[in-house]
Amino acid sequence: MLEEFLTQFFRAWVVGGAICVIGQLLFDVAHLTPAHTMSLMVSAGSILGILGLYPLLVDFAGMGAMLPISSFGNTLVDGASSGLDSQGFIGIFSGMLQPVSTGVTAAVLFGFAAALLAKPKS
Amino acid sequence: MRVKPQPEPWYQMIVQRHTPPRRVWCNCLCAFIGGGLLCSLAQSALFVLMEFGRLTRQEAAPLVLLGVILLTALLTGLGIYDRLGQKAGAGLAVPISGFANSVAASMMEHQSEGLVLGSGCNSFKLAGAVIVFGIVSAFSVTALKGLIRLLLG
Numbered sequence: 001m002l003e004e005f006l007t008q009f010f011r012a013w014v015v016g017g018a019i020c021v022i023g024q025l026l027f028d029v030a031h032l033t034p035a036h037t038m039s040l041m042v043s044a045g046s047i048l049g050i051l052g053l054y055p056l057l058v059d060f061a062g063m064g065a066m067l068p069i070s071s072f073g074n075t076l077v078d079g080a081s082s083g084l085d086s087q088g089f090i091g092i093f094s095g096m097l098q099p100v101s102t103g104v105t106a107a108v109l110f111g112f113a114a115a116l117l118a119k120p121k122s
Numbered sequence: 123m124r125v126k127p128q129p130e131p132w133y134q135m136i137v138q139r140h141t142p143p144r145r146v147w148c149n150c151l152c153a154f155i156g157g158g159l160l161c162s163l164a165q166s167a168l169f170v171l172m173e174f175g176r177l178t179r180q181e182a183a184p185l186v187l188l189g190v191i192l193l194t195a196l197l198t199g200l201g202i203y204d205r206l207g208q209k210a211g212a213g214l215a216v217p218i219s220g221f222a223n224s225v226a227a228s229m230m231e232h233q234s235e236g237l238v239l240g241s242g243c244n245s246f247k248l249a250g251a252v253i254v255f256g257i258v259s260a261f262s263v264t265a266l267k268g269l270i271r272l273l274l275g
Contacts, residue, residue, distance in 0.1 A: 005169055009162045016161025016217070017154035023212035024153035028146045034215055035248050039255035041216065046256065050263040063164035066183060067190065067217040068157070069252060076260035084268050092264050096257060102184045103191065103218055104253070108245065110195030111226035115233050115241045118199035 012064035015057065019068040038069050045073030050081070075099045149211050156210025160217055164190055187218060194219040198226040224248035 019041075026037045048054040054074040057065040065071060076096055083095020097104075164186050171182040197203040203223050207214045214220055228247045232240035246253065 001173070005166070008165050008169055012165035013158035013162040017158025017213070020153040020157025020213045020216045021150045023157075023216035024150050025146070027212055028149055035251040037212070038216075038220075038248065038252045042252050042256040043259040046259040046263055049260075050267055061161075063168055063183075063186065064158075064161040066187070067161045067164055067219075069216055069218060069221060072218070072221070072252060073256050073260060076256050077264055080260050080264035081267070084264055089265075089268060092261060092268070096260060096264075100256075103187055103221070106188050106191040107195075107222040107225045107249070110192050111198075111222065111229045111245065112241070114195045114199035114226040115229035115237075118201075118230055119233075 008062055011061045015061035015064035016067055017064075019065075019070060023068075041068070041070045042073040045070030046077045047073075049074035049077035072100060072103070152209055153211050153213035153216075156206070156213025157217060158213070160190075160214065160219065190217075190219050191222040194222040195226045198223050199230070203227075221249050221252060 023037055023041060026032045026040065027034070032040070045054060048057075048070070054065065054071070055078075058071070058074070076099075079099040080092045080096040083091030083093070083098075085091070087094065167189060168179070168182050168186045171177050171185060172179060175182065177185075194203060197206070203214070203219075204227070207220075207223070214223070224247065225245055228244045229241040232244040234240060235244075
């Protein structure tokens with residue numbers, strides 16, 4: 001079990017770290033703003049998702065692939081695809097945001113709580 | 123007449139020649155360590171939930187995401203996340219915690235303009251770009267897939 005744990009730990013580190021390095025290179029070498037970088041990575045994630053490559057990466061690296069923002073695009077495609085399969089074209093609209101709901105709802109809710117409770121430092 | 127070579131341009135030239143690659147390498151290393159550590163800690167939490175909590179991956183993954191986002195909001199509220207983010211660069215901006223941080227930070231930053239006009243209206247400043255381009259690109263590729271499937275029968 002320890003071996004299994006270390007394998008997962010290592011894989012998540014390498015893949016997650018590598019995706020972050022790509023982001024850092026887009027910042028430093030391509031001189032993109034954070035907003036441009038995030039948009040690019042989300043779009044790349046959705047394209048890799050529809051090609052079936054991103055799910056393979058998730059199977060391999062677990063959180064290493066699920067935590068970076070590119071997984072947001074993949075999860076959107078995942079929801080849209082399952083909507084397309086179950087309800088046809090309209091399913092793209094109704095299914096798109098379902099799997100990302102956890103992340104967006106939590107970010108808004110906890111962000112709002114932070115804004116209510118904390119005073120900005122600078 | 124010739125101007126005597128100053129130490130300043132020399133220094134600037136040397137600095138310019140040497141600094142950018144070193145900074146890029148250093149930043150990349152920091153991003154790799156910061157982002158990788160975050161991802162592998164999240165993976166450890168997932169592993170514990172799956173092994174000892176007897177959850178499937180489908181059940182455990184949202185819990186881990188929730189935990190990461192809650193922790194991020196907490197650290198952002200305490201002002202720690204920004205300091206860590208300056209060191210790790212993209213390592214803490216690219217993961218979902220960067221998304222949560224951007225929402226929480228812009229809500230806190232515009233607090234003084236009021237809860238609705240400040241926090242509410244400015245909450246999705248950076249995250250809005252992610253959501254818009256995520257939905258646009260996901261819709262495009264999925265609609266394309268549907269059309270191709272329709273055409274091929």
